[in-house]
Amino acid sequence: VSDDLPDGFDPTIPAPPNQWPGDPMPTLAQDRAVLAWLHGSDQLSADATGYVCEALLEWALLGLAWPQGSEPPAGPDCDHLQVLIQITERLQRRIMLAQPLAAKFDLGRVGRHLSLAVRCQLDPAGLQETLDRESVHRMPWLAGPPPPVVLADGGVL
Amino acid sequence: VTGWGEGLDELAGATAALLQAGPVAEPMVDVRAAMACRDAVLTQVRELVGSVSDVPRLAVGSELTVFDLVHRPGQALHQALAELPRAVPFGTRQHTAALDKTLPVLEQHWQVAARAATGLERYITAAGQLPDQHAWYVLRDLADIAAALPALDHALSEALLPGLPTGQDLATPYAMLTHPGHDAVRLAAGEIQARVPADGPRPAAATANAQVLAGAPAVAGELSRMMFGYVQGVSALGGKLSVGDMRAVTRLLECGGADAARVLARTAPTVAGAADLAEGLRQVSPLASQLRTTPTRSISTEHLRLLRDSRELQARMRALAVQALRLPPDAADRQLRRLAPPALAFAEHIPMLTRALELSVRESLAQGLLLVPSLADHRNTHHLMWVTDTMRPGCDGPPAVQRSASELARAAEQIGPPVRTANHDLARHAATGDPSTRAAKTARRQVGKARAELRTALTARLDQPPALSASLTSHPRLAPAPNVSNVRY
Numbered sequence: 001v002s003d004d005l006p007d008g009f010d011p012t013i014p015a016p017p018n019q020w021p022g023d024p025m026p027t028l029a030q031d032r033a034v035l036a037w038l039h040g041s042d043q044l045s046a047d048a049t050g051y052v053c054e055a056l057l058e059w060a061l062l063g064l065a066w067p068q069g070s071e072p073p074a075g076p077d078c079d080h081l082q083v084l085i086q087i088t089e090r091l092q093r094r095i096m097l098a099q100p101l102a103a104k105f106d107l108g109r110v111g112r113h114l115s116l117a118v119r120c121q122l123d124p125a126g127l128q129e130t131l132d133r134e135s136v137h138r139m140p141w142l143a144g145p146p147p148p149v150v151l152a153d154g155g156v157l
Numbered sequence: 158v159t160g161w162g163e164g165l166d167e168l169a170g171a172t173a174a175l176l177q178a179g180p181v182a183e184p185m186v187d188v189r190a191a192m193a194c195r196d197a198v199l200t201q202v203r204e205l206v207g208s209v210s211d212v213p214r215l216a217v218g219s220e221l222t223v224f225d226l227v228h229r230p231g232q233a234l235h236q237a238l239a240e241l242p243r244a245v246p247f248g249t250r251q252h253t254a255a256l257d258k259t260l261p262v263l264e265q266h267w268q269v270a271a272r273a274a275t276g277l278e279r280y281i282t283a284a285g286q287l288p289d290q291h292a293w294y295v296l297r298d299l300a301d302i303a304a305a306l307p308a309l310d311h312a313l314s315e316a317l318l319p320g321l322p323t324g325q326d327l328a329t330p331y332a333m334l335t336h337p338g339h340d341a342v343r344l345a346a347g348e349i350q351a352r353v354p355a356d357g358p359r360p361a362a363a364t365a366n367a368q369v370l371a372g373a374p375a376v377a378g379e380l381s382r383m384m385f386g387y388v389q390g391v392s393a394l395g396g397k398l399s400v401g402d403m404r405a406v407t408r409l410l411e412c413g414g415a416d417a418a419r420v421l422a423r424t425a426p427t428v429a430g431a432a433d434l435a436e437g438l439r440q441v442s443p444l445a446s447q448l449r450t451t452p453t454r455s456i457s458t459e460h461l462r463l464l465r466d467s468r469e470l471q472a473r474m475r476a477l478a479v480q481a482l483r484l485p486p487d488a489a490d491r492q493l494r495r496l497a498p499p500a501l502a503f504a505e506h507i508p509m510l511t512r513a514l515e516l517s518v519r520e521s522l523a524q525g526l527l528l529v530p531s532l533a534d535h536r537n538t539h540h541l542m543w544v545t546d547t548m549r550p551g552c553d554g555p556p557a558v559q560r561s562a563s564e565l566a567r568a569a570e571q572i573g574p575p576v577r578t579a580n581h582d583l584a585r586h587a588a589t590g591d592p593s594t595r596a597a598k599t600a601r602r603q604v605g606k607a608r609a610e611l612r613t614a615l616t617a618r619l620d621q622p623p624a625l626s627a628s629l630t631s632h633p634r635l636a637p638a639p640n641v642s643n644v645r646y
Contacts, residue, residue, distance in 0.1 A: 053405060108173030136479065
């Protein structure tokens with residue numbers, strides 16, 4: 001740090017106007033409206049919009065109606081993936097503030113779908129392998145029939 | 158209890174944040190420390206559940222029974238958690254109370270969770286003395302945390318995978334984190350979540366029970382009925398088709414069709430017509446993608462049932478594809494042939510589905526409920542307006558969305574003949590099968606029927622109002638003694 005900078009200046013911290021959250025955080029309703037708009041995105045893959053759909057359906061199960069789609073403040077030509085990432089990151093803060101405790105996990109489950117959507121867009125093959133492993137763990141019959149069991153009388157089950 | 162509330166809130170916040178993150182692609186900096194934190198969370202939640210449910214701390218574990226799950230859910234959850242092994246052996250690695258800010262955010266969440274869990278240790282005795290009006294609700298909070306543990310274990314096991322080929326010492330913790338005991342935890346926690354409402358007004362949410370069965374591959378008859386109902390649903394929409402509905406149907410055609418093509422390609426050596434059918438499905442997939450990304454707007458609202466059914470069918474086709482991919486290369490013909498009927502049941506409805514979609518698109522456009530861009534070049538969004546089809550300037554032919562839908566329907570018609578060939582081939586094999594094969598087929602049909610009944614029962618249960626179940630005792634500790642003569646889980 002050069003001498004002409006004020007004492008205590010930390011170059012890793014942006015100036016206050018540029019610090020997040022410089023603008024007020026969008027409400028959950030606004031984020032949901034943007035997600036409904038992203039559901040029809042032509043920039044995101046079918047799998048990614050599928051996970052966005054899962055997230056909105058999870059909210060619908062919790063009693064929140066399917067929101068009316070609304071374009072993000074950055075406009076319809078912005079990077080849709082970046083919008084999705086920002087909404088997903090904001091959910092972390094919402095989880096910390098959510099009450100009662102079960103609401104945190106409701107948001108956690110919704111957020112998991114959104115995180116999968118982000119990762120699916122970035123690395124579809126890698127995510128599919130991960131999810132396939134989880135499917136086989138939860139439903140072992142997908143990996144094929146179990147090995148035959150030899151009974152005491154010599155019979156095979 | 159302020160300290161209790163803060164500690165539990167911190168623990169829940171950290172575990173929910175980990176749940177949200179899901180399995181991450183980047184390897185962890187110190188995965189063993191994260192595993193030690195996971196063990197601390199698991200142990201503490203288990204002890205608290207045991208304390209609320211009055212389980213002796215040195216009780217001898219027994220097998221979990223259906224009776225336990227229904228009549229002793231607190232004790233059952235404790236038992237299920239006790240069957241989950243530690244990821245790292247006791248005493249080999251301990252988590253630290255200090256938060257290491259240099260670690261990635263996820264590992265910090267693990268540290269926060271472990272620290273909060275350890276802080277709840279002082280409430281273990283108090284948790285055993287809770288009055289009736291609070292005990293079940295505290296247990297519900299703990300069940301929420303416990304229900305997240307299987308997903309967190311899966312994420313940790315994925316973090317271990319990159320080190321497995323070289324560091325074989327990770328194989329043991331990997332086996333611990335992918336332990337089959339997770340299903341019991343899901344079931345026991347789901348039982349409490351279904352019967353004890355969370356604080357505040359919340360409608361019933363999908364429980365872990367429903368999720369366990371969500372992606373199960375359906376038998377052919379069941380899948381065919383589902384697809385038939387789905388096609389009827391799309392057809393009934395008519396002019397009320399929304400953009401969200403259209404996206405859901407095209408997504409099913411794109412992803413579900415690709416999965417069905419994978420399955421049929423695998424079965425091609427044993428089923429005549431399967432290869433042609435797989436090729437036909439592969440041609441449908443890009444056209445569905447094209448329709449999905451065609452710019453449109455709609456005035457109608459989305460139909461949630463259609464969206465849900467689309468995801469359900471897609472999950473089933475994915476499960477079938479996983480099953481096909483996991484078959485060994487030298488799988489017997491009989492095994493390969495067994496995969497074909499569900500894929501065929503899905504594929505045979507695709508021509509009807511695409512035709513129904515096309516008709517709905519036409520009707521929506523005619524009614525002015527589906528809007529199209531006012532300009533031919535929709536990428537120039539500065540002066541773009543969404544108009545009805547009749548208001549489109551310089552009308553030269555149908556709008557892009559209708560053209561795409563028609564093209565998709567025409568391509569889907571091509572898969573009709575190979576579907577008939579494959580069905581005929583399968584029927585010929587079924588007719589010439591030996592008695593044991595026919596008996597196995599009948600047994601599978603019965604199993605499918607039983608599974609459908611179970612799913613109906615679980616769905617009906619989800620619709621019940623979220624009130625404290627009348628069959629629960631006034632306090633978890635008053636649960637009846639275990640009934641050892643019942644059916645084992």
